[in-house]
């Protein structure tokens with residue numbers, strides 16, 4: 001058995017408050033509860049993060065997301081929801097088993113402040129960058 005905390009939760013070796021489970025995925029309440037109902041959705045197959053995920057695991061995991069999100073919204077009465085995924089430490093990943101955060105939102109004082117810095121668009125630079133990226137995307141699985 002590996003040392004992964006989410007694999008241990010999946011295996012039932014450590015407890016978690018489960019909100020959805022089938023043979024492929026598990027959703028359970030995040031221990032920190034950023035807001036009431038803060039949930040994590042994980043594939044049962046151990047994979048480091050989305051960057052390392054195969055298409056089949058992605059398909060299975062993301063297919064379950066709207067169902068769980070809708071149930072969570074109904075149960076909590078949340079007005080809105082942030083669905084967040086962190087990949088690698090620089091992006092805030094602290095547990096290295098892929099997971100998606102579902103964070104129900106109740107007000108603008110929920111303790112989440114997602115701010116995207118904006119830049120004046122340079123359309124030539126955007127086109128050139130898109131070309132570079134699309135070439136790499138075409139070569140990836």
Ligand code: 5GP
Nearest residue numbers: 005016028029030031032086092093094095
């Ligand atoms: P990350 O920072 O990797 O995107 O998110 C990891 C999340 O896992 C954190 O929000 C943290 O609160 C949660 N977490 C870490 N250990 C446990 C645990 O043992 N049980 C549960 N339910 N959540 C955990």
Ligand code: ZN
Nearest residue numbers: 004007046097
């Ligand atoms: Zn794991």
